[in-house]
Amino acid sequence: MKTLKITLLFCLISVFSFAQVSQNQRTALVDLYNATNGDAWVNTWDLEKPVSTWYGLTIEDDSVVAINLSFNGLNGNLPESISNLKKLEVLDLAFNKIEGSLPKSMVSMVSLVELKLFSNSISGNIPNDIGNLVNLRTLELYNNDLYGAIPNSIGNLVNLEKLMLSSNLLIGTLPTSISNMESLKVLSVFDNNLFGTIPSSIAQLTELEELVLSNNAFYGNLPGVLVELKELKTLLLSNNQFKGNYAVLKEVLPNIVDFDLDEVNLKGALATLDTEEED
Template sequence: MQKRFYLVLVLICISTTLFAGVSKKEREILIDFYKSTQGENWMINWDFSKPVSTWHGIEVKNGKVVSLSLFNNNLGGTLPFSLGKLRHLEVLNLAFNHIGGTIPENIVRLKELKVLRLGKNHFTGTIPEAIGNLSNLEVLDMFDNMLSGEIPKGLGELKKVKWLYLSNNEFRGSLPGELGNMESLERLELSGNHIKGGIPEDMAKLKNLNTLVLSENEFTGKLPKGILSLPQLAQLQLQHNFLDTFDLGDIHTMSEHLALFDFDGNGQDYKKRDFKRFSLNMEEIRTADTKFEDMDD
């Protein structure tokens, strides 16, 4: 009897070591993810004979998977629906891979998520309409995919987001004024889409904004004057739109932090103007200094 007790105890210890406290359900979800994204072709893949906590890109805390970070790891295929069941996930970084298909609608159930990076993949379809449910999100990166439809108004509910990257997609329609409610927003990049209409006046409410890139779209009308005086704004790029000619008389309203202002304004030549706190060279500074490197999230 005593020998049998010790045998059971040893088996329990081995099981605990192998699965590192991660539940069978979460382990199965990860295996599903591995298969769906063609894990056999990854640059660094997973050894299922070892504890989950040792798998590349996985972080486990208190027996729960909190980070899935596989930046630039040659992932392909599509994202499985089961991914939305990793309810303790705080970081999902799959940027710079080859994942296609649509973004699973139930990804909005990941209520603990702080970082969602899907940039530089081949995603199609739309951003989930209920994206505003991710109330803890701080970084949202979906740049350089094939996403379409309109920018969802629900983004305005993301009060903690600091970086929002949606450039180089196929977004259409108008820019929702609700984005002006993203009170923590520091970087907003929407270049290379097909967004039409005017730039909402509510954008002037973004007091923490330091980078605004709206270039290469189809915006029309006037630039709201309040944007020029945003207290932290350092980079503003509006070139290659259909905006009205900028009134040079508004230069005095510009924030003292503004270092880059790129606006083609129907041929108006700004290189001849003394901007005091900043200088422009339209041939050298057409591209935003977007932070796309892998981050220690």
């Protein structure tokens, strides 16, 4: 009888250990493990042990709320089932070897606050419905192989503070909807194939501290309202086709520390700034 009680006790302990997250969540995690060659991760998971022991996970109230597997040797594609992690707030898979497109289902992960997938080999388009992730404060997709245009829906991310899309293969113009993101502090799109003029509505980003547009094909005059971005500390504009001389910007914007222009734009007066957008 005593032996039976002990056996039942261990069974209950085992059940409660694995019941820390739902079966759907556990399956999504196992799918991630299998799709990215989990056996070869730097810090791998023992699938026979409770989910609570798996490296890089944060679990609260029986839900996975954070995954941090940066620098962990993930190699493969992200599975569609990752969206079954309904309460996930942080997904950090930076500095790995993830390939393929972003899962279409990812835009349903509305609890996400931080999405960090930079320094991988992710290709395809930024999902058109990326704007569904309305709780995002950080979106870092730089140093991948993403192509296509930046979706207009990105302007729906009104809580976003960091938008970092640099070093991809993106084309098209800078969406005017970006001006809706009035909490934005960092806007970095350097080293892409973006073109067109800079919309004057960028002046609405009054919290902006970093504006990095270098190494694209932007052209025309900078909007005069740029001088309203008083919080700017970093302004990098070189290797574009901007017209006019903007050296005085450094004097007008009081907090500028990092400032980079083409040589042709380094002389002259601020009066060359143009408030109108060009076609």
